[in-house]
Amino acid sequence: MKITPADVRLAADVALATLGRADGADWSAKAGSLDWDCWETAEHLIDDLFSYAAQLASERTDIDVPFRYTKETPGAPGNAVRAQREAGVQGLLVALDAAAGLLYAVTAVKPPEARAHHVFGVADPEGFAAMGVVETLVHTHDLASGLGIPGTWEPPADLCARTLHRLFPDVPADTPPWPTLLWATGRGELPGRPRRDKWRWYGEPR
Template sequence: MTVTPADVRSAACLAVATLRRARDADWSVRAGALEWDCWETAEHLIDDLFSYAVQLASERTDTDVPFRYTQETPGSPCNAVRAERATGVDGLLLALESAAGLLHAVTATKPAEARAHHVFGVSDPEGFAAMGVVETLVHTYDLASGLGIDGWEPPADLCARTLHRLFPDAPVGPPPWPTLLWCTGRGELPGLPRPATWRWYGEPR
């Protein structure tokens, strides 16, 4: 049930292949139920993957690496990195692939005992890999919803490993992908109210 660096790359490859189907769509529409548009949401995902990589690379357990985070417009994500809009969706997806590759490389080369700060608890390379996977899976869900892409459902075993690592209190029994959507406030499970707030637990088990 271990989340591996290869899972980061796999999740990103699946996401990019899916999102390329909407390369000619209007990415200024809202990303599903989020307040951000699709371009902003993709940039937020890129920034997440980048931020996890540089944080783990630092092995600082007491604070975030002090990159400068800014908003382009009120209500938009606070990012340290952005994609060049003039390169279009192809450039945006290239930036996503690159950020995932960076996180893959850092998690693959750091020893298991490495630790770094995260707001949801000091974590290890597996934890940061799992965070990158869940961000990729659920934000691709948001993007697919906004862009009208049907059929986004990542592999059950990838979802199950992510749930095992980051969501120890996840319901047992329902399929992994609907459970991951429920755990991140995006889906319904029979007999359970949707969480009003949610978080993961990145601390090593």
């Protein structure tokens, strides 16, 4: 049930294959249920993957690496890295691919006993890989909804199940993995359970 560095790459590859079909879409549209537009959401995902790689590379367990985070517009996510607007959607996806590659590389070379700070618990390389997978899968869901990408975005069930096992010990184990991950992150409903308006994962090693 472990999450591996290869899972970071898998999540990014299936996300990029889906988002690559939205080159002509309106990236200023809202991303699903988020308050951010699709471009901002994609940049937030890029920034997440980059920041997780940097945090684990530092092995600081007491503080976040103090990058300078800025917002381009009120209400937008604060990011340390951004994609050049003039590079267009294809440039945005190259940046996403590169950020995923960084997290893959750092989690692959760090020993299992490495630890680094996260607000949801000091985590190991597997934990940071799992965080990157969650961010990639759920934000691709937000983007696919906002961009109106044809078809249904549904990542591999096994990947979702292993991610839930690593980061969400408080969720039901007898429901389908992808709907459960959406419910766990406040994006969906499960029969007999209220929609979550607050949520978190647990990054500490099990």
